[in-house]
Amino acid sequence: MKKVLIISYYTPPQNTASAVRTGKLMKYLPSFGWQPIILSVKDSGIYLKDYELFRDIDYKNIVRTNSFDPLQIINKFKKKADIYKNIRETKVGLKNFVKGLFPIDDKIGWMYFCLKRAEKIIRENKIDLIFVSLGGINHTAITGYKLSRKFKIPLIIEFRDLWADHPFVNRNIFGKIINNYWERKVINHATSIITLTQGFKKNLQEKYSLIDDKIQVIPNGFDEADVPKKTTQSDNKVLTFTFCGNLYKDMTPEILFRVLSSLPKNELRILIRFIGDFRFEFWELKKKFEKKLNKKNVFIEVLQRMPYLQMLKELQKSDILLLFLPNKVKFNEIIHAKFFDYLAVQKPILAFLPEGSEVGNIIEKEKLGYLSISNDFKQSTDIVTQIISDVKKNKMIDFKISSEFRNKFTRSKIAEKLSIIFNAKTSMQRKDKILVVSNTAWNIYNFRFNIMREISNLGFSPLAVANYDSYVDEVEKEFEFHKIDIDSRGKNIINDFKTFVQFYKLYKKLNPKLILHFTHKPNIYGTLAAGILKIPCVNNIAGLGETFMKNNFVRKMAVLLYKKSQQFAEFIFFQNKDDKKLFEELGIIKKDNINILPGSGIDTRKFSPQLKEKEDNIFRFLLLTRMLWTKGVAEYVEAAKKVKEIFPMVEFDIIGFVDNNNINAVPQKTIDYWNKKGIINFLGEQKDVRKFIGKCDCVVLPSFYREGVPRSLLEAGSMGKPIITTKNIGCKEVVDDGENGYLCEIKNSYDLRNKMVKMIELPKIELEQMGRKSREKILTNFDETIVIKKYTDVIKRILK
Numbered sequence: 159m160k161k162v163l164i165i166s167y168y169t170p171p172q173n174t175a176s177a178v179r180t181g182k183l184m185k186y187l188p189s190f191g192w193q194p195i196i197l198s199v200k201d202s203g204i205y206l207k208d209y210e211l212f213r214d215i216d217y218k219n220i221v222r223t224n225s226f227d228p229l230q231i232i233n234k235f236k237k238k239a240d241i242y243k244n245i246r247e248t249k250v251g252l253k254n255f256v257k258g259l260f261p262i263d264d265k266i267g268w269m270y271f272c273l274k275r276a277e278k279i280i281r282e283n284k285i286d287l288i289f290v291s292l293g294g295i296n297h298t299a300i301t302g303y304k305l306s307r308k309f310k311i312p313l314i315i316e317f318r319d320l321w322a323d324h325p326f327v328n329r330n331i332f333g334k335i336i337n338n339y340w341e342r343k344v345i346n347h348a349t350s351i352i353t354l355t356q357g358f359k360k361n362l363q364e365k366y367s368l369i370d371d372k373i374q375v376i377p378n379g380f381d382e383a384d385v386p387k388k389t390t391q392s393d394n395k396v397l398t399f400t401f402c403g404n405l406y407k408d409m410t411p412e413i414l415f416r417v418l419s420s421l422p423k424n425e426l427r428i429l430i431r432f433i434g435d436f437r438f439e440f441w442e443l444k445k446k447f448e449k450k451l452n453k454k455n456v457f458i459e460v461l462q463r464m465p466y467l468q469m470l471k472e473l474q475k476s477d478i479l480l481l482f483l484p485n486k487v488k489f490n491e492i493i494h495a496k497f498f499d500y501l502a503v504q505k506p507i508l509a510f511l512p513e514g515s516e517v518g519n520i521i522e523k524e525k526l527g528y529l530s531i532s533n534d535f536k537q538s539t540d541i542v543t544q545i546i547s548d549v550k551k552n553k554m555i556d557f558k559i560s561s562e563f564r565n566k567f568t569r570s571k572i573a574e575k576l577s578i579i580f581n582a583k584t585s586m587q588r589k590d591k592i593l594v595v596s597n598t599a600w601n602i603y604n605f606r607f608n609i610m611r612e613i614s615n616l617g618f619s620p621l622a623v624a625n626y627d628s629y630v631d632e633v634e635k636e637f638e639f640h641k642i643d644i645d646s647r648g649k650n651i652i653n654d655f656k657t658f659v660q661f662y663k664l665y666k667k668l669n670p671k672l673i674l675h676f677t678h679k680p681n682i683y684g685t686l687a688a689g690i691l692k693i694p695c696v697n698n699i700a701g702l703g704e705t706f707m708k709n710n711f712v713r714k715m716a717v718l719l720y721k722k723s724q725q726f727a728e729f730i731f732f733q734n735k736d737d738k739k740l741f742e743e744l745g746i747i748k749k750d751n752i753n754i755l756p757g758s759g760i761d762t763r764k765f766s767p768q769l770k771e772k773e774d775n776i777f778r779f780l781l782l783t784r785m786l787w788t789k790g791v792a793e794y795v796e797a798a799k800k801v802k803e804i805f806p807m808v809e810f811d812i813i814g815f816v817d818n819n820n821i822n823a824v825p826q827k828t829i830d831y832w833n834k835k836g837i838i839n840f841l842g843e844q845k846d847v848r849k850f851i852g853k854c855d856c857v858v859l860p861s862f863y864r865e866g867v868p869r870s871l872l873e874a875g876s877m878g879k880p881i882i883t884t885k886n887i888g889c890k891e892v893v894d895d896g897e898n899g900y901l902c903e904i905k906n907s908y909d910l911r912n913k914m915v916k917m918i919e920l921p922k923i924e925l926e927q928m929g930r931k932s933r934e935k936i937l938t939n940f941d942e943t944i945v946i947k948k949y950t951d952v953i954k955r956i957l958k
Contacts, residue, residue, distance in 0.1 A: 173465065223274075280311070422454075430480075508541070593620075612950055640668070645657070675698065682719045685726050729952050732752065732754050780854035780857050782870035797908075856899075875932035876933065
């Protein structure tokens with residue numbers, strides 16, 4: 159039986175929503191092949207112990223530790239007999255103020271003890287999975303994150319409530335920053351995310367762009383074994399409304415009190431019961447309305463928190479069960495835990511909710527009772543009046559919920575759903591690993607994601623390895639990431655040796671079945687490390703860049719390193735025939751295990767023609783590139799100057815990253831000068847370039863850098879744009895001269911100017927025809943599916 163470590167502050171025999179959910183998982187998960195070990199605290203401060211509710215669980219599997227909890231220390235000085243009085247006299251504002259002193263949560267003093275004991279549990283048991291359920295106490299997610307990282311165990315986080323965006327928690331600016339930081343970090347790392355409502359799922363998906371496979375909804379529920387078998391009917395001379403649970407700020411029964419106090423007095427006695435522990439604000443509201451209500455034959459009864467099974471019996475004595483939520487959009491996503499207790503006893507619900515709330519939609523769709531907008535006095539009055547009238551006329555019939563709908567929420571069914579996710583995520587963890595290695599996370603995110611998805615579809619577990627940059631968070635949303643320090647353009651042999659050592663240690667630790675290398679230093683040092691460890695690897699020579707442009711010492715060293723390393727490569731892909739031919743001439747490759755790829759390929763569905771008409775009649779050229787002299791930036795600017803002498807209204811845009819660490823970089827002050835003079839419009843680095851390509855008439859790349867196949871030209875062609883580029887290695891593959899664009903001479907701004915003028919003077923119909931031919935060429939020769947197919951064929955052959 160597989161083992162899951164469940165970290166939960168509240169656990170059986172405590173009677174809280176989170177403790178009940180944890181206890182029921184402990185009861186039912188073993189039926190589906192999972193043995194839970196629960197880690198909790200010795201004293202959580204919940205005074206009501208409910209052993210009858212958890213009569214079926216084995217308490218030996220609950221491990222409890224000490225905790226440093228300032229509130230509990232204070233409570234130890236109070237007499238136990240004063241508990242109910244303390245709760246009653248505590249103001250919500252005071253309680254929230256004390257909690258607000260702790261940015262994550264006021265129970266964070268447990269983290270040290272929890273981590274220490276969890277590490278011992280993991281070392282002494284074969285833990286397959288870590289499961290953390292959040293609901294107000296959120297530091298446990300950070301604990302789970304640290305454990306998962308340290309022991310390489312998959313982590314599943316359950317959001318019973320939202321974390322950073324909890325609607326009942328008001329945080330200061332510091333609290334918002336630190337909670338958003340940790341929430342993002344934990345979610346990006348987690349193997350899977352569980353939410354209790356569709357609204358919570360939507361909130362997190364929109365905030366973090368989570369794919370459906372990573373986040374799933376498993377709602378709260380009830381245990382059929384706990385539900386009393388016989389329904390006890392209430393006194394037919396009394397109409398009994400019952401609410402159980404907690405009432406928070408703005409979540410009050412005031413609307414019901416107002417309605418009932420406004421109605422004429424009638425002979426039917428109405429009893430409103432509240433089961434739970436209610437704070438100062440509730441008692442003040444009760445005091446405000448009680449005399450008015452008593453005059454109308456309406457009475458309020460408050461029952462203290464009671465054992466769960468007793469509470470269900472009290473619900474069964476009721477005619478109507480109550481729900482309250484404030485009429486604010488941020489509360490639409492909440493479905494109370496008590497809602498599922500109401501389903502268990504099958505009594506009609508009277509709910510005062512925000513318009514469009516998720517729980518309201520369920521009540522309406524499944525005909526579970528009566529629904530009113532929280533602050534709509536007239537609607538609420540009409541509904542309550544109708545209920546009273548029906549009771550007087552004995553029109554209220556037995557309320558029945560669809561058994562098919564109700565059975566979705568049994569605790570056994572919920573444990574089964576969770577076990578399916580547990581199995582899927584742990585089996586994924588045990589899959590053979592294939593590493594995808596590049597110099598930057600940016601490169602992996604932009605160019606290798608679809609290959610990694612296809613690797614996953616083949617049944618392997620793809621892991622990303624790269625230097626750390628701002629795109630790591632994007633990568634970790636979908637794949638496991640491992641950091642390697644790579645100085646992409648550095649020539650320091652000591653730093654490169656350190657990079658090689660890192661590759662060796664990481665590859666030995668991860669022990670993958672196969673490694674896919676991209677970019678120069680992974681192709682060299684990663685391949686050497688893989689060769690020593692006898693791990694097969696596939697390399698991608700995506701252009702040779704500046705290193706092979708001059709016949710100097712750096713080039714000779716590069717040739718030597720390539721010769722030594724590529725002998726260990728199981729297969730080598732080139733992105734153009736010129737690079738392949740050069741490697742053959744230099745004696746770097748001698749085997750038949752080589753092939754030509756159409757660049758990195760392009761996702762032609764993502765980069766598709768935009769049919770929207772241009773907003774102006776300005777002819778616009780666009781250069782998309784890193785701001786390096788070798789990319790032909792100076793030639794582009796010189797040509798722009800010459801073209802503007804003839805066509806002053808033509809615009810020349812540049813999108814690109816200013817690489818200040820590269821000695822070949824165009825200085826920012828030079829770019830600013832061109833921009834100020836009106837020669838170009840420098841748009842800086844852009845995460846999504848599609849709207850800019852869509853606005854332009856022609857994409858230009860005057861590169862004399864040793865390219866593979868330039869990504870910018872593939873993007874432009876895929877979006878149906880004519881292209882002007884040089885007769886350079888890698889560039890000329892994308893353009894058929896005169897068909898989908900023009901080729902110009904290398905380092906020749908005058909020839910580039912002539913091709914630009916020629917493009918401007920083309921009739922609109924011919925310009926559009928060039929664009930269509932660009933799209934056709936990309937679809938035929940450079941679609942990403944071609945690249946992926948070649949990779950998957952090689953992977954299958956190597957790992958057959």
